[in-house]
Amino acid sequence: MSDRPLVIDVVDNGGQWTHREWRMLRYLKVDTQIIDNTTPVDELRELDGLILSGGAARVGLTGELGNCGAYLELDIPILGICAGHQFMARHYGGDARESPEPEFGAMEIELIEGGGTIFAGTSQTQTVWESHNDEVHVVPDGFFITAGSPSCKVQGMENEVGDRFGLQFHPEVNDSEFGKEMFENFVAVCRERQTEN
Numbered sequence: 001m002s003d004r005p006l007v008i009d010v011v012d013n014g015g016q017w018t019h020r021e022w023r024m025l026r027y028l029k030v031d032t033q034i035i036d037n038t039t040p041v042d043e044l045r046e047l048d049g050l051i052l053s054g055g056a057a058r059v060g061l062t063g064e065l066g067n068c069g070a071y072l073e074l075d076i077p078i079l080g081i082c083a084g085h086q087f088m089a090r091h092y093g094g095d096a097r098e099s100p101e102p103e104f105g106a107m108e109i110e111l112i113e114g115g116g117t118i119f120a121g122t123s124q125t126q127t128v129w130e131s132h133n134d135e136v137h138v139v140p141d142g143f144f145i146t147a148g149s150p151s152c153k154v155q156g157m158e159n160e161v162g163d164r165f166g167l168q169f170h171p172e173v174n175d176s177e178f179g180k181e182m183f184e185n186f187v188a189v190c191r192e193r194q195t196e197n
Contacts, residue, residue, distance in 0.1 A: 004194070005029070005030070005031040006029075006030045006031060006048045006049070006187060006190055006191055006194060007030070007031045007032070007045055007046060007047050007048050007049075008025055008030050008031075008032050008047065008048055008049040008050065008051065008186075008187065008190055009032055009033050009034070009035050009044070009045065009047055009050055009051070010022045010025070010032060010033070010034045010035070010050075010051045010053055011034075011035055011036075011037050011039075011050060011051065011052050011053055011066075011068060011071065011084070012034050012035065012036055012037060012053055013037050013052060013053045013054065013055035013065050013066070013068070013083055013084060013087075014053075014055040015053040015054030015055050015081070015082065015083065016054070016131075017053075017054065017170055017172050017173055018034060018053040018054070019034070020170075020172035020173060021051055021053055021081065021172045022034050023172075024171075024172050024179070024180065024183045025051075025183065025187070027180075028183060028184060028187050030187060033045075036066070037065055037066030037067060037068055038066045038067060039066075039067065040067065041067060041070045041071065041074070044071075044074075047074070047076050048076060048077075048190045048191070048193065048194045049076050049077045049078065049079070049186065049187075049189070049190035049193075050071055050074065050076060050077075050078045050079075051078070051079045051080075051081065051084070051186075052065070052068055052071070052078065052079070052080040052081065052083075052084025052085075052087065052088065053081055053082075053083075053084055054081050054082030054083045054084060054131070054170065055082070055083035055084070065083065065084070065087045068084070068087055068091075069087075069091055072088060072091050072092075072164075076163070076190070076193065077163040077164070077165070077186065077189045077190050077193055078163070078164055078165070079118070079165045079166075079167070079186050080164075080165070080166040080167070081166075081167050081170060081171070081172070082131065082132055082167070082168060082169070082170060083132075083134075084166070085136060085157070085166030085167055085168055086134055086135070086136055086166075086168075088164060088166050089136040089138070089139065089140055089143075089154075089157065089166060092140035092141075092142070092143065092159075092164075093140045093141060094136060094138045094139050094140035094143065095136070095137060095138035096134055096135060096136045096137065096138075097134065097135065097137050098133060098134055099132060099133055099134055099135040099151075099152065100151075101151040101152070103130035103131075103132055103149075103151060103152060104130060104131055104132075105129070105130060105131075105175075106127050106128070106129060106130075106175050107127070107128060107129075107130045107149060107151070107169070108125060108126070108127055108128075108149065109125070109126060109127075109128055109147045109148065109149045109155045109156075109169070110124065110125050110147065110148060110149065111123075111124050111125075111126075111146065111147050112145050112146055112147055112148055113144075113146075115146045115147055115156065116144070116146035116156070116158040116165075117158060117162060117165065117185055117189060118146065118156065118158065118165050118167065118182050118185050118186060119146055119147060119156065119178075119182065119185070120181075120185050121178075121181055121185070122177075122178035122181050122182070123177070123178065126177045126178055127175065127176070127177045128155070128169035128170070128171070128175075128176040128177065128179075129169055129170045129173040129174075129175040129176045130152075130168070130169050130170070131170060132168060132169075135152050135154065135168060136154040136157065136166065136168065137153070137154065139154060139157050140159075142159050142160050142161070143157045143158065143159045143160070143164070143166075144157065144158060144159075144160065145157055146158050152168055154166075154168060155167070155168045155169060156168065162189065163189070163193070165186065165189075167182070171183060
């Protein structure tokens with residue numbers, strides 16, 4: 001097992017809680033920094049993982065998230081949160097739309113078939129913090145839904161390869177009941193990939 005610190009950076013897409021994502025990684029002893037989403041790929045550090053933060057309203061729909069499309073071509077685990085999740089779905093051939101029922105504040109979600117990797121060790125039903133006008137409504141080929149709610153069927157998704165994860169809600173906010181565990185699970189994926197390489 002490598003004793004080199006994990007390097008997981010947070011891509012700033014203009015979200016209001018990007019610093020909380022960075023802080024959560026720091027708490028988990030990860031070497032992390034916040035980078036602008038216009039950072040050229042060739043200027044990135046040697047990364048073990050990447051988080052695509054949330055962003056201002058509509059960015060998940062416009063398809064304009066700086067260089068996030070290029071980042072998604074990297075062979076490292078990537079977690080997309082809110083707008084990052086919506087952008088990821090569209091990048092891989094799924095789709096996002098304006099939510100019929102926008103969600104703001106504490107909401108209850110339900111895991112689907114165990115919830116996949118990110119939800120490992122968390123409750124079947126749990127409270128998370130939502131802040132979105134848009135949502136994924138078509139999951140890309142090669143992805144499956146890991147969590148949903150009555151007002152948003154794709155609260156979480158994961159690819160079958162196990163290195164792309166999307167969350168509609170904000171695990172970095174204290175009100176998300178198992179947010180720390182979700183970050184721990186993502187860090188574990190990155191650590192496992194690091195030891196394989």
